Structures are given as C-alpha cells and as structure tokens.
Amino acid sequence: MFKQTLKWPFFDEKHRELEALEGFARDGLGDLIRREHAGDDVYALCPQLVSALGAGGWLGYGASLDGRLDSRSLCLARDILARQSGLAEFAFAMQGLGSAAITLFGSGSQRQSWLPGVIAGERIAAFALSEEGAGSNPAEMTTSARRVAGGWVIDGEKTWISNAGLAHQYVVFARTREAAGSQGLSCFVVEADAPGFCVADRIDVIAPHPLGALRFEDCRVPEHALIGQEGEGFKIAMSVLDVFRSSVGASAVGMARRALDHALLRVSARQISGASLASYQMTQDKLADMATAIDAAALLVYRAAWVKDVIGGRSSREAAMAKLFATEEAQRVIDKAVQLFGGLGVVAGNPAERLYREIRALRIYEGTSEIQKLIIAGQLLRTQA
Structure with missing residues (x-):
C-alpha cells in the first residue's frame, strides 16, 4: 500500500x-x-x-x-x-x-x-514550548527571559517536554517583553549544561518515551542563544508547527498501516469453524473501512506537505486538517485491529495493544484535535470576512 x-x-x-x-x-x-x-x-x-x-x-x-x-x-x-x-x-x-x-x-x-x-545523531535536540497553564495557548506563557550584560537570564518552568533529560540542547520559548498575549515571546537555545537549568521531573505515559518537566532558575545563556529577533518567538513556534503538524498526521498514518498489516495477518491465519476469519463479511467490512481511512488520511497529509513545499507560505489550515483527520482516523483503525484480534488484542505486548497505547497521544500533542478544529474554523471565517 x-x-x-x-x-x-x-x-x-x-x-x-x-x-x-x-x-x-x-x-x-x-x-x-x-x-x-x-x-x-x-x-x-x-x-x-x-x-x-x-x-x-x-x-x-x-x-x-x-x-x-x-x-x-x-x-x-x-x-x-x-x-x-x-x-x-x-x-x-x-x-x-x-x-x-x-x-x-x-x-x-x-x-x-x-x-x-x-x-x-551525536547530539539530541528538544522543543520546549508547553507549560502547565499554557499547553494549548502559548500566549499565556509565563516563562520569562531578561536581557543582562552578555546575554539573557531565563526563569520559569516547562512541562510535557520530549527528550527531557536526554537532550544536549533545548529550543526554549520565553516572554521577553510585557506585551499582551503572543507579542512578547522570544526563542532561545539552551544547552543542557547551562547554569540554572535542570530537569525537574520525569513523566511516565502509557506509551513510554522520554518525557519530563524543565526548570529555569536564573538560567544564563549567551547573546547568540537568541534565535531570530526578540519578539519573534510566537511566529517561530507557529512556523515550526505548520511543518510538524502535518508530519504528526504522517506518523498516525504509519501507525495505522502497521495496525492493518498485523490485522491482515491475524484474520488470514485465525480459523473459526473451519473457515478463516478473513472470509467473514463483518471482517471484510472492518478491513475495507481501515484501508479507506488510511488512504484518505494519507491524502490529506501529503496534500498539506505539498502545499507547504510547492505553494509556500503558511499552511495552517491544511496542516490542521491533516493532523486532525489522520490522528482521529488512525485511532479508529487501531481500535478495529484490536477488535479483530479478539482477546489477544488487549494482551500486553500484542502489536494491536501496543499500537492502541502509542496512538492516543497523537490526538493531544502539538495541538489537540479540538485546537485543530478551532484553527480550521478560524481560517474559514477569516476568508468570509
């Protein structure tokens, strides 16, 4: 496929x-x-x-x-x-x-x-945007950075940060101006050995991967740690997410493909009353829905990627549609795979069970499904204004 x-x-x-x-x-x-x-x-x-x-x-x-x-x-x-x-x-x-x-x-x-x-592959990187009270809305960020002689001092906390504790360098977003909302944010690179920086906690999730919280206490970084211009942090973060939201959808498509691969092997091998599970119409109904959802999701994902590469500029609408549809449909595809495995589908370590845990986070990180809907609707309303 x-x-x-x-x-x-x-x-x-x-x-x-x-x-x-x-x-x-x-x-x-x-x-x-x-x-x-x-x-x-x-x-x-x-x-x-x-x-x-x-x-x-x-x-x-x-x-x-x-x-x-x-x-x-x-x-x-x-x-x-x-x-x-x-x-x-x-x-x-x-x-x-x-x-x-x-x-x-x-x-x-x-x-x-x-x-x-x-x-x-010699240095591990991390992206530090989210905060406890500003996960879906960076404009409510409270982590701050103030200019001092020779650089900047950062104070605050970040959470839900992938590669926390492993990364050699962190891209960190902080407020540098007393401007309202997103207007006063800036972007910095913080080395893992920067004074005043530490990993405050590890966070365990249902599909294990390195995740944790960061703390900055009088964390000093040099002048050249500022990426772009002061006050451009929100633009930088949204531009990054424009690219990576589509690719979250691609990840969901890949997981859904894996679920379908395992489901096909299972229903072909499983015998019930002398016939393969694959020969039953209700099984074929599920397989058809799974394959159709995967292709539809892949079309939205690669449409968004093509728009970004070929047409250029912001592609927030296309990226949001790709992430929303692909992650939601992948969840449904994987749920069908669990059902086709029957009792084995909920046994720890079974491929369908592992995928069921892996897919869930994709509907949350880099903007929840609900946030994607707000982005799409906002774009539609702006075109009608």
Missing part, C-alpha cells in the same frame, strides 16, 4: 528514494526495535536510535544546514518509521522538532554551531 502512495503526483523522484528507509528501519534498526518491544528502558534506547539514524544519514531529512525543510520528505520518513516502530519514529521526529527553529530562523553561524551534531 505504501508503494502505491509513492506513485501519487505529490512526490518527485527524490521523495521516492526514501523507500530505502523502510529496509533500513527493518534491518538496520531491527535489534533496537526488538528491544523496544521487549520493554527495554526507553532512556537507554532513544540515544542509540538517534545515533543509528544519524549514522545512516536519515536525520538530514528533519534538520538542514541550508535553512530549508522539505515537508514531504519529513512526512514520508515519519510514515515509514511509524510503520516499523513508535520509538524509532519518535527519535527521528524529535531531532527535527527540536532543531527546526534553528533550521528555519537561525543565522548561518547558529546553524553551523547547533545542527551538525543533531544531523549526525
């Missing part, structure tokens, strides 16, 4: 070359993925996955020294990796999300300073 996707007119030849990532994920990451499925410590596995992806040359699709990101390549990579492993896809995606502000808005010297290690 994925090979057919690559034939769609959204893609150029360079995108079709990404098919090789499927083999790399299966063979080059195979041992690490088996350890993931066996329940090994994610804090130990993630750095190894990042290192392997960097050594294979794949992290260059999520970060770039030339200041550009190809949204279609990013989405394809996440789609492919999510079909193999939730943790491998996470490791790839967070390298991109955690460095995208530098790629898109950093100066040449900032990109040269902070991106080569990320691309090589």
